[in-house]
Amino acid sequence: MINQIIHLFSPSYLFHRSLGPFRSNLAYIMIGFCVFLIILAIITPKLAKNKDRFAKKAIKKYSSLAWTMGTIGVILYIFRQINVLYLSAPVFVLFWGVSLVFWAFYVLRYCFFVVPKRRLEVEKEDKKKVYIP
8 A cells, every 4th residue: 555655656657658547536536626626616706796805806816726726637637538648647637736735725825814814904994094084
């Protein structure tokens, strides 16, 4: 088991130019996740209609993440299934996964840390404007 995991991160596997199509259930999970991201990218902007500007911006950031990473994931899956030389290398899927994690971290940081601070700042400014003639 541990030897298989070590093999997945070995340079000979990651940079193999032509491995053939996916044969594991993990491939179906990947394509399902990518399609799920694309569906959420379509649905979430419709949920932002009656929200404040910070929520709209956060939803726009998430939608951008979902569209981009979902589409790239589907393209990488297709490249692997049709066995495109060099572009079906697993290093691209690894890079896609790492990029997805970092971008999702950035979006979640914005939603949970930046937005509440900005809302408090706007509330303070609104309270000050009441007293200014």
